[in-house]
Structures are given as structure tokens and as C-alpha cells.
Amino acid sequence: MKNYYKTKIISIFFAFIIFLSNTLTVFASDIDNNAKKTFRVGMECGYAPYNWTQPNNKNGAVPIFESSDYANGYDVIMAKRIADELNLKLEIVKLDWDSLVPALQSGTVDALIAGQSTTANRKKMVDFTEPYYYASVVVLVNADSKFAKAKGISDLSHASATSQLNTFWYDIALPQIPNVNKLSAQESASTMLAALDAKKVDLVVTDLPTAKSALAAYKNFKILDFTGNNDNFHISNEETNIAISVKKGDTELKNAINTVLAKMDKNDYDRIMDQAISAQASTLPNSFIQRIIYILDGYGFSFLRGAGVTMLIALVSTILGCIIGFAVGVIQATPTSKHDPIIKRVLLFIIKLILNIYVEFFRGTPMMVQAMFIYFGSAALFNFNMSMWFASFFIVSINTGAYMAETIRGGILSIDPGQVEGAKAIGMTHVQTMIYVIIPQTFRNILPQISNNLIINIKDTCVLSVIGTVELFYVTKGIAGALYTYFESFTIVIAIYFILTFTCSKILRHLESKLDGPDNYDLATTDTLAHTSGLYKYSESPKEEGL
Amino acid sequence: MKNYYKTKIISIFFAFIIFLSNTLTVFASDIDNNAKKTFRVGMECGYAPYNWTQPNNKNGAVPIFESSDYANGYDVIMAKRIADELNLKLEIVKLDWDSLVPALQSGTVDALIAGQSTTANRKKMVDFTEPYYYASVVVLVNADSKFAKAKGISDLSHASATSQLNTFWYDIALPQIPNVNKLSAQESASTMLAALDAKKVDLVVTDLPTAKSALAAYKNFKILDFTGNNDNFHISNEETNIAISVKKGDTELKNAINTVLAKMDKNDYDRIMDQAISAQASTLPNSFIQRIIYILDGYGFSFLRGAGVTMLIALVSTILGCIIGFAVGVIQATPTSKHDPIIKRVLLFIIKLILNIYVEFFRGTPMMVQAMFIYFGSAALFNFNMSMWFASFFIVSINTGAYMAETIRGGILSIDPGQVEGAKAIGMTHVQTMIYVIIPQTFRNILPQISNNLIINIKDTCVLSVIGTVELFYVTKGIAGALYTYFESFTIVIAIYFILTFTCSKILRHLESKLDGPDNYDLATTDTLAHTSGLYKYSESPKEEGL
Amino acid sequence: MDNNTENNIVLEIKHLSKTFGKNPILKDINFNVHKSDVTCIIGSSGSGKSTLLRCINLLEFPTSGEILYNGDEITSNKTNEASYRSKVGMVFQNFNLFNNMTILQNCMIGQIKVLKKDVETSKKNAIYYLEKVGMAPYINAKPRQLSGGQKQRIAIARALAMEPDVLLFDEPTSALDPQMVNDVLNVMKKLANEGLTMIIVTHEMAFAKDVANNIIFMANGFIVEEGHPSEIFVNPKNPLTKDFLGRFINNE
Amino acid sequence: MDNNTENNIVLEIKHLSKTFGKNPILKDINFNVHKSDVTCIIGSSGSGKSTLLRCINLLEFPTSGEILYNGDEITSNKTNEASYRSKVGMVFQNFNLFNNMTILQNCMIGQIKVLKKDVETSKKNAIYYLEKVGMAPYINAKPRQLSGGQKQRIAIARALAMEPDVLLFDEPTSALDPQMVNDVLNVMKKLANEGLTMIIVTHEMAFAKDVANNIIFMANGFIVEEGHPSEIFVNPKNPLTKDFLGRFINNE
Ligand SMILES: Nc1ncnc2c1ncn2[C@@H]1O[C@H](COP(=O)(O)OP(=O)(O)OP(=O)(O)O)[C@@H](O)[C@H]1O
Numbered sequence A, B: 001m002k003n004y005y006k007t008k009i010i011s012i013f014f015a016f017i018i019f020l021s022n023t024l025t026v027f028a029s030d031i032d033n034n035a036k037k038t039f040r041v042g043m044e045c046g047y048a049p050y051n052w053t054q055p056n057n058k059n060g061a062v063p064i065f066e067s068s069d070y071a072n073g074y075d076v077i078m079a080k081r082i083a084d085e086l087n088l089k090l091e092i093v094k095l096d097w098d099s100l101v102p103a104l105q106s107g108t109v110d111a112l113i114a115g116q117s118t119t120a121n122r123k124k125m126v127d128f129t130e131p132y133y134y135a136s137v138v139v140l141v142n143a144d145s146k147f148a149k150a151k152g153i154s155d156l157s158h159a160s161a162t163s164q165l166n167t168f169w170y171d172i173a174l175p176q177i178p179n180v181n182k183l184s185a186q187e188s189a190s191t192m193l194a195a196l197d198a199k200k201v202d203l204v205v206t207d208l209p210t211a212k213s214a215l216a217a218y219k220n221f222k223i224l225d226f227t228g229n230n231d232n233f234h235i236s237n238e239e240t241n242i243a244i245s246v247k248k249g250d251t252e253l254k255n256a257i258n259t260v261l262a263k264m265d266k267n268d269y270d271r272i273m274d275q276a277i278s279a280q281a282s283t284l285p286n287s288f289i290q291r292i293i294y295i296l297d298g299y300g301f302s303f304l305r306g307a308g309v310t311m312l313i314a315l316v317s318t319i320l321g322c323i324i325g326f327a328v329g330v331i332q333a334t335p336t337s338k339h340d341p342i343i344k345r346v347l348l349f350i351i352k353l354i355l356n357i358y359v360e361f362f363r364g365t366p367m368m369v370q371a372m373f374i375y376f377g378s379a380a381l382f383n384f385n386m387s388m389w390f391a392s393f394f395i396v397s398i399n400t401g402a403y404m405a406e407t408i409r410g411g412i413l414s415i416d417p418g419q420v421e422g423a424k425a426i427g428m429t430h431v432q433t434m435i436y437v438i439i440p441q442t443f444r445n446i447l448p449q450i451s452n453n454l455i456i457n458i459k460d461t462c463v464l465s466v467i468g469t470v471e472l473f474y475v476t477k478g479i480a481g482a483l484y485t486y487f488e489s490f491t492i493v494i495a496i497y498f499i500l501t502f503t504c505s506k507i508l509r510h511l512e513s514k515l516d517g518p519d520n521y522d523l524a525t526t527d528t529l530a531h532t533s534g535l536y537k538y539s540e541s542p543k544e545e546g547l
Numbered sequence C, D: 001m002d003n004n005t006e007n008n009i010v011l012e013i014k015h016l017s018k019t020f021g022k023n024p025i026l027k028d029i030n031f032n033v034h035k036s037d038v039t040c041i042i043g044s045s046g047s048g049k050s051t052l053l054r055c056i057n058l059l060e061f062p063t064s065g066e067i068l069y070n071g072d073e074i075t076s077n078k079t080n081e082a083s084y085r086s087k088v089g090m091v092f093q094n095f096n097l098f099n100n101m102t103i104l105q106n107c108m109i110g111q112i113k114v115l116k117k118d119v120e121t122s123k124k125n126a127i128y129y130l131e132k133v134g135m136a137p138y139i140n141a142k143p144r145q146l147s148g149g150q151k152q153r154i155a156i157a158r159a160l161a162m163e164p165d166v167l168l169f170d171e172p173t174s175a176l177d178p179q180m181v182n183d184v185l186n187v188m189k190k191l192a193n194e195g196l197t198m199i200i201v202t203h204e205m206a207f208a209k210d211v212a213n214n215i216i217f218m219a220n221g222f223i224v225e226e227g228h229p230s231e232i233f234v235n236p237k238n239p240l241t242k243d244f245l246g247r248f249i250n251n252e
């Protein structure tokens, strides 16, 4: 069984990394193949409780190859034991889930100890050892639920239930509960657990390791394990047997590992799994606050980078968008009179019409759809392959511009018409009037709107994930999925968003009061005037003073 | 092979329907089991080219049980042939993908002819007949690509490639291409094809029926089918064999079907598949415009309902949000002077602080995260189980309120302070001043902003899909996935969004000019005055007129 | 009207001063206003006349000093500003008409919302005062459609329609022609006779001389001289007053 | 200054009329302004004086009729409005100072941006005119911090600093005290001697009499009477004029 949600996030992320720098190639070729005594084991280092990443070597964690982090979990414990028994030097290689089999086939790693179930498809690609774990299917309920005392799946009749999307838990196991009220599948293990915690469902179906891990995070859950009971789910071994894989034909290693496994039985496995889960529970601290610290410790840099990307796109696009918005808003607020030359009026009419279409279209359609059309469509229609970065800036700017145009049109209309007349009366052209008199006053009045827009942009960049931009929200979903720490990760990201937006809004508020200028003025003294004019002689007659 | 993306959408949708009305239960019990001569076949009616829904009976489509629509496709053709040969009356039952096996087990249907591959898991739940199709894995490229002439998968070396997320095409087949540049998986078959069309990748891996269907939509694609060649993908039969399933133990029906299938061979299957695909191609018209009409014809009501939900949430929430925003904005713009009583100042300070936190928090964090926290969190923390509708209105309103509060604060600040003084001088209280003088003027000035906000809300309701609200965007994603008509469906939805937002923005613009009032006034005549005052006697002295 | 006793004092300004930032604008202002008094404040531009009126109306808060209205200290925290202002009205130098309302609504809103009169009475009353200033035909116009003098007359009518005890006028005739000034003068005289107390800031010395029974001359934020028009305009004592009134007295 | 020949005509107004909606405001206005003329327009409130000035400045477009500036038809489509207005300046009844600028910037911006003068010269020039109206010490203030009379003087200084050929004043002394009116009068007289052409809308008859060499009396959108102040103020011919000037002539 596999957390597909996580896979998706990580694989897209990984693909993006490859795309950018081809690091994987470099990485793969870096490995020297002469160290005969080394036992290279590939795993994801992010599929608790089988394997996970931690920032220190607590609980016997093993350093990850070419990284400052450590790996731990059931797989790592098993890998250490196998390496010990076979007298090999263990090296843990962290790989994307989708890269595991290719890495094994290419010889990058010697074996995969990665919580893989022995599906027929995989069997064609690799050779499996004997199972090193049996992941039986269990039910999780709230301890205070009326189903907590169930003795078999028929006692769960009429319960509302869910499980994870695209898993055999949901597709095959769940429907076996009689008269079950099967609700829609949850996208990830973490949302599934959150739904149970929120009592949106009576129970969830999952496997034992996941359930045990969940207990570490949710103390109020209870596991219902009907193993050995006839009134249980009927699931094939293929799905529940978890085994180690080696390169096809590498019988030598396979046999060696099998001899090690032969020394253990199911009880040993369960004991080791409990050990791993308790290590995980001890790694993932008990209290909410400490978990947040733990996540920040391990993933702080990812959050930072995501926040950086988000802020970069939001800031640049807001500025560009404001410029576009001012240009469009000013043109749209240009008055036409019957007395202007006909050419000017026609031209202005056409320009205004085009700008109107621009504003209405981009304001009126979701940015996500626009992003897809522009990014994919530019290539399909015009054969113009724009970069992901260019597309991101372009899309957000052009959207901000459309919104700002309306804001600015409104802002201009709300300035006292006397200001325009004052400017016209001293001979300013329309453009000069706008630049020196109207826009500065509009700008001050719409600063709260600009601040709103910047904040919207900070948050809305998340839709850019459809074209592969790795911004803050995208990063967070990945982390939440990897650690089952749904509320914790989102609390962190909410805090980060809040800090970003709050800082921006405070800076803009400060700008507002700065633009308002001081509440009082200083009277110019003789000296100042003499100094500023260089010529002027201030007359100090009492009459002048009295004015 | 299955389109998982689609499954997800449909299953959530379906679960929602069950949740609301338990229609499925009613439906299942409605079926009378005495019609012995009936052959009830379950399928999804939305997995082209195996089966799909169409609005008419063209190309020999069969009516769907208890529906005004018709089903057609490879499965339907096969079902008709089997029913004919066995002299049974065919009845097509449309079921959610996830409900297929349970429906078979419960006896709701007699057989599933639904493009199912014969995976081991399924084998445990149902009995499969002999395969009735072999879905070999193929490669799709652009006809003008340098890979178009490849003779085997090794000729595809170094190509950039992708496929659909969570399929064996991506997980198992794709990595078999040597040195492939494997990009991140696409969420659905439709985006996968769009990416190839946009030349973001050199090739995609898929199965033959999908590829053939794709050709109907994308004329510029070419299929590379290496079947029979050694240099091909190595895939197990389990994945490629497509079979009919009957209830476990129903050997009678299984054998009957097998005798029918025994009369056909692989060539027959391919011919029938081609027939289905050409029917699909003829169902799905060639030109872009006609396809759009076709989609509108079949799914018009779904679009309408989605648009209705979207508009309902957007309108109600914008109005509620404006009210919240005005309340908050007015309080925040209340001036405090040193001369107010200390209690009033402290109270106002606290209220302003709380409102500030509200505004900054809701402006500052993504609505999607808020939706999840509020919807799940309200139950987990306060044991308050809010309905999906209440949550939708609540979340969008409270967000709009936070944005509007800032807008209104800015709007109030930009009104000439003389207006406040004028009102105060005739003895109005702060609240009266706001209600009768300041807010009406602010309201007119910020109408463009309200229009912006309404439009944002129309579009942003799409994030409510995380809590299961079936609004426009959500509906569209489902339709796009079901028909492989990515650009067409999104063109439709862009048009719908545009119509909705454009109408709203025009209505509000109209309101703007209406609020501005007529450009000229009518002089009150003696009569009017006498009429209005009921008392007043207008003096017509020349002096009065001259004023 | 000169024989006012202490009991008749409506407004008492004691040691009032006002500072904007570092600039002192009003410095130790002291004067009393009796019932039915018409007090005219004259003085050069920027001498603090408007600021003084705004302080009396509590639109600006005095930096120090006291303002007593019918013997009550109104700068204290306990004053209900709104109800005080409904008794002490003000006509602004720049009118401050409500832009979102027609002329009629401008004159009715205060009566309806503050004085809680019904709509019919308010309308009759509004039209009565609009007629007095010759603006009755314009009841449907919006402020932005009117000429300066028309706006000024509306502002006067709006304040009168509230029928306050005290009215503060800030240059109520600045945008009016001599004929119109005359009309407004007559209205004011009539109101004074009916018992309305008025404080008028004006630059029209003739107007001040005609209407006032007390003249206050301000310069540099101080009250330089105060007295009956017959004294001030005929025999100004302070050299600043003499200088200021020079042109007017010569014209007479 | 009376012996102007036809060659000296700066502004020629021919059959000008203006209608707002259904209300005719200006009706068949005809008059000429010669170089260095000081034309005063008087008339009751709402008679269309401001509208006439705004038409001359092209802020309102005449419904019919012609305006010729130095012989050129300026209501035609070909006129460059901005450059015309840089030669024909205007001082507004409600000042219209730029709220986003200090006093100094208000007086400099036009010189820099329209006349393309350099910053130093503009500053010297601005301070020169500000000094003339006694507002030099306030160069750092913002318009909202000034009294009515102070704003009015800034508005005058701003227009003067543009050194136009023709200046249109809309009640330039309405917010000023008699002394200040005197000062402004002197400034204007000096400018007239230096060759500036002025059209002044005013309610101050004394001022009009002192400064003008041509008086136009308007009523109900018509020009009722036009002539030298010595005629109009002494022997008004039209009964409307007589009625209007009644109070002023009596006061004299
Ligand atoms: N935008 C407008 N729409 C309709 N009517 C207007 C508009 N502007 C001015 N008016 C009307 O035109 C008439 C003349 O106005 P104008 O401002 O020219 O008068 P004025 O002679 O300057 O008066 P005052 O001495 O009071 O300033 C007035 O009755 C006024 O109501």
C-alpha cells in the first residue's frame, strides 16, 4: 500500500528538480561502483512508519547518502540488521517513490527496502525476497464511538466510513463491511485521519502500520484488528505482504537476504514494527507545539524556499500589475467630449473597448484556467514555449492589472473634479494632470486596495501549481502528506502566510501615513526663505506677520 | 486501466448524492427481481471508448435504465451481442466506478461490462469471464516529432515523456524506455494529452483504446504500437486483459458469456473497438464548435446547476460580506480623541484590536486552508457539526468581510472631512453621520471594488471543493475528464464564468451611473412646491426669479 | 438689547487657547455671549476666527480653557456632543453640503434624524427657510450643480431649518452679491428679534455694523478689542484696529 | 486705456450661450476684451458669471456661439486647449488647490511642467508672488491646513506665477478682509499697468469701481448693461441695474 497523494506531490516536485538542473543524472553518475563492501539500500525516507527522514541520529537513525539528514524506520532497522548479518557497510539512498525501481534496475542501489507490497506488476520488474512484513488491514475508530467494541466487520454494519483514495483499502476492503455508508474517499492518509478525528465518519479502513502511526498522532483513536477472526476482510497476500526487492537475476543477494529473514518470524516483525513506531512517535513529539518545532526543524528550508518563491511572484506581479492597472485605469477615465476631433474619439473608443475586454476577461475567468490555457495554449497555438517562471509572472501580473484597472478607475472618479479643473486652468495637459495631480491622490486613496491585492497575490500564487510552480502551499501539502501531520503543517503555513501578509499590510499602512504627511506645518523663517530662493528678502513688517 | 482522476471526482460527487438523499438505497430497492428474461449490465457510462453517455440513440446506443440518456461504446456493443445470442433483454445500469463491484455482489446487476482489467484484487471479489479485449500499451507522439518513426521503445531513448498519475502506464511502462526523461505525471488523461499537444513532452504512454480515442480529438497525434515486436514494453496480462465480471459463483452466466466470447477472436475485438471509437468520434463531432455544442447538449444541465450553486454562494456571501465589511470598516474609521471618556477609549481600542486581528487573519490566510480548518476543526474542537452549505456561506462571507473592511476604511478616509463636519454641525451622532452621509458616498466610490469582490467570489468558490461543494469549476473538471475534451470543456466554463461575471459587472456599473443621478436638475415650479409642501405659496416676484 | 444680566449668558469663553503642532493659533480668548446677542468677529485672514468658531462647536478641541454653554462646561468628557451641536448650529465657510443628497434632503435630514420630526413637517419647514434665502426652486438640484452663492444660501437655510438656540456663521455672505447680502441681513435681524443668538465671522464691515450688537476684533490669535459697533467703528482704541478698519472708515 | 483700437482685442465673445440640460444659463452673450483691460463682471447669485468664465477657459463647452482669442476661434476642434489655458489663467471661486502638494509646490508645478522653467527659477518666481499676497511664510503648509483667506491668496499667487496674458478671477476677494482686499487690489492694478488683461467676477462693488475700466452687469444669463464704472455706478440705465446697485449707491 502506498500513499498516492504523497507520491503525486513528491513526484511532481522531483520531476521539477530534474527538469531544472538534471541533478539526478549527476547524482546517479556520482556513485562509485568499486566499494564492494557497501550495501546500498534505496527507500523513500518519507513513508512512515516504514521509513522517514529526521534531522538527527536519535534512535539509531542512519545518515542518508549525500545529505545532512538521517533515515529511520522499520526499513532502516531491517536494513541495518541485514547489513550486520551479511557484514556489509550500509548506505541509505533517498529516492523518489517512482524512481525506486528504475534506480534498482540501473544498479544505483543494490536493494529496495521501502515498504513495497509484492504486486504482480512489480514482480515483473524486480525479484522479491520473502516478505519481511505482513500489513494486515484494520479499522480505526474513535475510542468513544459505539463501534469501538466491534468483534468483527459485521459489527460495523451501517457505520459511515471512508479511506484513502486509490487504495485497495477503499476499493476492496471497505465495501466488504455490510451495509456500510461509504463516503467519498479522502485524498491522503492525513485528511482521512483528520476526517475521523473530526467525527465526519465513524471509522476508516487502513493497514496496521498506518493505524499504529496514527495512534502516535491521535491519542483518541482505537485500532480494531480482526486478524485470525473469520469475520474479517478478505484480502490477498499480494497486497499485504511487504518484501525486499533486488535487481532481477541477482539471486545471490536475494538468497543472502532470505537467510537473514529466515531467522525471524512474524512476531519479530511485529516487535520491530512496534519499535519503529515508538521511535517515530518519539521522533514526532507528543505535544502540538513540539511537533511544530520538529517539522520546522526538518523542513524549515523547504518552507523558506516556498515562501521565497511565493513572495517573489507576488511582489513583482503586484508592482507590474499596478503599472498596468494605472495605465489602463487612466485611459478608461479619459473623458471624451463631442468637440474632440473625430479621429481622436474613434481611436479612444477602440482603445477603451480593447482595454475593457481585457479587464472583463481576466477579471471574469479563474486564474487557474487562464494559467493552463496560456501555458499550454501558447505552445499549441503559437508554438511559443514560455518558461514556467515567465508564465507565472505574466499570469499573475496580467490578472492583478485587470483588477487594479477597475480600482483605479473608481479611485480617479472619486477625486474632487475641482482638482482636474485646477490643473487644467494652469495649462496642464490631460496626461500631466493625471501624473502630477490625480494619480498621487488616487494612489493614496487606493493604497488599502493595493495592499488587498498584494495579499491576494501572495495567497493566489498557489493556483500556479497547475503549471508546476513550487510555491509555499504546494510545498506544504507535500510535507503534510509525508508526516501525517495535517493540522500541524497547515498551522505552520497559516502562520507563514499570516507573517508574510501581515508584514506587507503593515508596511503599506506605514506608507499610507507617510504619504499623508505631518499633521502640522512649520512656518518658513526668513532664513529658510532666503536660503531656498537665494534671492528673496523676507519683509518683517508687522502687517505681513499679522496676516 | 482506469482514469483515476475521473473516479475521484465522480465518487465524491456520488458520495455527496448518497449523503444528501440516499437515492441509491431507494434505487437499489426499486429494482424488481422477477423479470427473469432481463440481462442487467452495470457500467460507468463515462469511460470512453469502453462506455459513455450520449443524449440520443445514434449509432445504436441503448437507453440507460431510469434515465433519459443513452449509453454507447465497446462495452455496450459487446453487451448487446451477448444479450442477443443468449436471448435476453438488455438493460444498462449506470453506476459509479466504485459502486460497480458492490452492485454486482448485491445482485443489483447481473454482470459488469465496464472495461475492467483482471487484477488479482478484483478476482477475489468477482468471477471474470475470458478477456473480451486486450488493451496493449502504446506510445502517442506528435506526427511531426522526430520520434514518430520509432521502431521500438529503444528508439525512444532520451525522449521527454509523461503519462497519467497512478497508472501502471506511468509507474511501470514508462520507466522501461531507456534513458527516458520522465516528467511529472499528469492528473488526468485529458491533461496528459493537452501536454503532448502543447509539445511540453515528446511522447506519452497509454493504452490502445485511449490512444485511438485521443486521435479522434487530436488529429496531429500518431500512435506507436510495438505489439509483436521484442523491443516493446513488458506488461503482465493482468493489466492488459479486459474482462466481464459476474457475481462470485454465478458459473452459469459466466459460462454462457464465455460461449459467446469463444465465437470471437482478437481481430473481432479490434474491429468492434474501432467501430466503438468511430462511433465515439462521430458522437463527438469533429469541429471545435460542434464539440462544444455536443458537450452543452449532454451536460448543459450540470453546467447550469454548477453555475447556480456558484452564483448563489457568491451573491449571498458578497452581500453578507459587504454588511460585515461596512460594520467593521465604520468601527475602524471611528476617530478617538484624548477627550473621550477613558472607558469608551479602552473599549474602542479592544474592539478595534479584535477587528484588526479578524481582518488580518482572514485576509492573510488562504481560503482553502480556512475552509478545511473551519469545517473539520469546528467538529473536532467544539463538537459542532456544521452543514456543508452553512460552511460555504460562512467561509466566503467572512473572507469577503475582511477584504471589504479594508476597502471601506480606505473609502471612508477618502471622503472630504467637510462632509463629516457638516453632519456633526447639525447635531448628528457618529453613527447617523456614517449611515446618512458618509456610507452612501463611500458606497458609490467603492462600487467598483464591490464588483471586483463579487467577481472574485464567483471564481473563488471553486476552493470550496475541499469540503465537497459541487460548484461550477468542480462540475467542469468532472466533465472534462469524462470526455477527454479538455480545451472544449474549459472553453465552455470560461465562457460561463465570463457571462456570469460580465453580467454582474455590467449591472453594478449601471447601478453606479444610477447612483450618480441625472446630470441636470429640474427647477421646481410653483405647482410642484405647492404640491410637495401642501402649504407653501411660491412668490413670483421678479426679484426672486432673478436670484 | 444691551442690558443683559449675568443670567442671560448663553456662551462663556474662558482663557481659551488652541495650538496646531507648534503654531499657537488662539491665545487666551475670553468673551461672553448673551441671549439674542449678535456678535460679529472681524479680523484679518488667518487670525483664528474660523478656528474659534470651530472650537465653540467642538469640531476642534481647545488646547486649554473652558467653554460654558448655559453655565455647563462643554469641553468636559460628559458632554453629549451631538445634542449640544443640535442646539449650537454652524454655517461653514466652505458650506459642507451633503454631496449625496438633493437640496431639499440636505435641509430635511437633520430635522428628521436629529430632531425626530416627521417627514411632512420637515419638508414644510425646509421649504420655508429655502424660500427665505430664495432657493426654493432648486430643491431638486444636487450641490455640485449650484453656483457658489446658491450653495452658501443652502448652507444658511440648512442651519436655520434646525432652529437652534445659537448659530455660528463663518463668513455667511462671502459669495453673495450686495442685494443678496441685504436679504440675508434682513433674515438675520428678524431671527435675532425672535431670540436667536448668533456669532458671525465676517469681512463685510457694513454688514457687521448693521447687524451686530457686539463686535470682536481679532488679530494674531488674540482678541484685540471688543465693544458695541458704535464704539469700534467710530472710535477704535487699539492701533491694530485702527489700521484694520482704516479702509472701511475712510469709505464711509 | 480707453482708446483701444480693434487691433488690440484679446478676447471676443460672440453670441455665446450655454444650457445645462433644459436650463438655459447663458443667453446670447456678446462682449470684447482689449489688451490690458480690467473687465469686472457683476450680477446676482446664479446669474451665470462663473459659467461665463468657465466657458472662456473652456472648462465648459458653450452650447453655441464663438470665442475668439487674438482672433483665433478657440471653440474649434483644432485648438490646443492646454497651451491656450497656459495663456489664459483662472482663479476659482473654490480655489482648487492641489491637495497632494505643499503651497510652494502648488505654485511651482505649472511653471516647471507647463512652462518648462527650471526648478530654481520657478521657486524664485513662486516665492515672489507668494510674498506679494503675504503668504510666503506658509510655503511648507498643505492646503487643508490653511484658512479660507489664505487659500484664496495662494490660488491668486498660483495663477500669477504662471504669468499668463489673460487672467480670469472668480470672486478673488470673497474670503478676504478689507485690508487684504486693498493689498490684492494694489497687486492687480500694478499687473494691469504691466499689461495683464483681467476679467474679474466680483461682488465687491467698491473693488470693481476702483480696479475696472469696463463693467459688465449680468442678470438671468443676459448681459443687461456694460460700460465704464463711472457710467454704470453713477448712472445705471437699466432698471435691473439700478435695483441691483441700489444698496451700493446708497452706501456711497
Ligand atoms: N453642472 C451644472 N448642472 C446644472 N446646472 C448648473 C451646473 N453648474 C451651474 N449650474 C447652474 O447655472 C446657474 C449659474 O451658475 P453660476 O455658477 O454661473 O452662477 P454665478 O453667477 O457664478 O453665481 P454666484 O455668484 O453665486 O457664484 C446656476 O443657477 C446653477 O444652478
Ligand SMILES: Nc1ncnc2c1ncn2[C@@H]1O[C@H](COP(=O)(O)OP(=O)(O)OP(=O)(O)O)[C@@H](O)[C@H]1O
Residues within 6 Å of the ligand: A519, A520, A521, C020, C023, C025, C043, C044, C045, C046, C047, C048, C049, C050, C051, C052, C093, D144, D145, D146, D147, D148, D149, D150, D175
Ligand atoms: N489643521 C490645521 N493645521 C495647522 N494649522 C492650521 C490648521 N487649520 C488652520 N490652521 C492655521 O490656523 C490659522 C488660523 O486659521 P483660521 O481658519 O482660524 O483663520 P481665519 O481667521 O478664519 O482666516 P480667514 O479669514 O482667512 O478664514 C491659520 O494660520 C491656519 O494656517
Ligand SMILES: [Mg+2]
Residues within 6 Å of the ligand: C049, C050, C051, C093, C170, D147, D148, D149
Ligand atoms: Mg476662516
Ligand SMILES: [Mg+2]
Residues within 6 Å of the ligand: C147, C148, C149, D049, D050, D051, D093, D170
Ligand atoms: Mg460663481
